[in-house]
Amino acid sequence: MNQKEAQRKTIETLTKAGLFLTEEEKQRVEIADFGLNRLEQEGLQLITYENNSHYCAKELVLFPNQTCPEHKHQCNVFGGIVYCSPGFNSIS
Template identity: 60%
Template sequence: MNTYKKRVQQFFLDSQIALTKDELANIDYADFGLNNIEIEALNLIVYINNNRYCAKEMVLLPGQTCPEHHHPDRNGQPGKQETFRCRKGKVYLYVEGPEKEVGISSKIPAGKEAFYTAKHEIILHPGAQYTIDPNIKHWFQAGEEGAIISEFSSPSDDASDIFTDPNIIRS
């Protein structure tokens, strides 16, 4: 795991995004309880998350996938709305909607096809962004060089996210 953490930290450092030592020391290496961190995971720094808004920086290593999920309504309030902005690399983002006739560009993790149902593809290059509305199933995967994504959203409550894969644990 130490080699993995060093790779993620170096990816953040190579981005030339100004980060503090505390931020780098507190990266959340989310493996979703799958013990498959090289394939399905998300590495993130949370700048702020309060009752009004949230801002994060996320790293996906080459080909790494954040599993399909959605942000449900909570306590009578709409679920999380989030805008992803690609900072580095290429991001294949999938949301509910029509699939291209030629299929998707990403590779769904082996044996997990049933857990990746959103197939409307949006490709984000550096500087491009996309807003995901509440309750929309989505997942995303880095291209062959990896990716850095900034997230700006309404408050985040990871424990309330609903994943398509029932084996996922996120607290």
């Protein structure tokens, strides 16, 4: 499955679940294969509505027989507060 097909399938899945995505949100659907190039088996599809230092709001989609591999996000401490980057950084 290529990125465009996965994006289309993600939008279809979210729509069937009763979510309404704007055209702009549809363009922002992310496909994460974590660099493994096995999206049908390992990966994650998502739409991010908000992601800041205090909270995030996302819809996550896994397709049948797909798992999300263990991974970690880059985090830093500033003034005693832990901030993690919004992207997928690496496989553990």
